[in-house]
Amino acid sequence: MEMVSLGVRKGGWTEEEDFLLKKYVEKHGEGKWHQVPHEAGLNRCRKSCRLRWLNYLRPNIKRGNFTVDEVDLIIRLHKLLGNRWSLIAGRLPGRTSNDVKNYWNTHLHKKPNDQIREDVYKSEMTQSTMEKTKVIRPRPRTFSKNLHCLMGKTVIKDKTDQTKENFSKPFQTPSLGDDDGILWWDNMLSNPDINIGMMTWTNEEVIMEGGVEKEKSAMQGAGRDPFRLPRRTSNDVKNYWNTHLHKKSNDQIREDVQKSKMTQSTMEKTKVIRPRPRTFSKNLPWLMGNTIITDKTQTNENSSEPFQTRSLGDDDRILWWDNMLSDPDVNRGMITWINEEVIMEGRGKQEKSGMQEAGRDPFKCVEEDQSGWSDFFMDHMDLWDILGDDVK
DNA sequence: AAATAATTCAACCGCCACTGT
């Protein structure tokens, strides 16, 4: 895992490196990343430092599963913005663009949207075994009909009937086949062309062609080149490699290990921080006999309070898990009025090429004292209606 | 229990836009 290229460390970060980076950024602030490795005493490239800070060390990063509201917002914003993950993440307090991107790629990209919603909702219900979860819908906001970005638009009612009267209820997934349903909901179906059958010998031959040395390059090539193994995903190929082909070159691998032993022995052993697991298997031996205190469920009554972090005790084996969840300052609440303001303002200012023309962020923040501010606080139009209408 | 498949997510890579010279 650990690699050294041109003297710069790669791979997982150690606690020591994290400490150095955090210490440096807290003292000098973000930015000037090219100086960070040298001045912080890190043998890392600037990009690696920046990424580690933004995605992991930065305060207020929100951990844990995405809520129904967050997923809802991701879907809508993705419909609006495409793969502009940083922009989408900017509307999800505490979430990083990497998290959003990963979530999209692993949960949302291949599933029908109604299935996504159902899954997330079920997941939330399951997680809350101690008390029932009340899903808090983002507060519907009202906007002036005179708002420049809304001029001439017809406001479409949310077909799920999520009105002011019932928005605190769990979201009702629109039934399948409801052709009067939410149209924005429908366009994210998975690609039916994916070959889900067994890996054939022919494909194996493709990989094996040319002998062991070519296996690895073919493996990489296949992962990157869709023409190499049509309709096979990189994951298919990877798993096939791991289970069928990898073992065949064990002798070669052992040789390589032997050869590299000399080099490895000179390398300093470091304690790499393992990625945090999202879920635990009930059968994990080190969890046996341990009591897990579940998250405090967020309800209407306590929605203003910070979440209670998971408490797993002092066991060294799970201490790191606790550490990763320990920041109580995370904004776990609903989308804020400011965020909605930002979205609306951005929509109004979009031009044909406005997204790029205006820089990477089409959403310009509006200061409270700027003109037009008060226009936002008006009649009965809610953000969801507007976004839903707009993305049709 | 072992093998296999699927999932997760931190990290890397390459590209692009911007800025200064």
Next chain:
DNA sequence: GACAGTGGCGGTTGAATTATT
């Protein structure tokens, strides 16, 4: 205008973990 340095972003990878067979 050309070039280099930098910051930022999205696409992708791959090890580890979990789920399923």
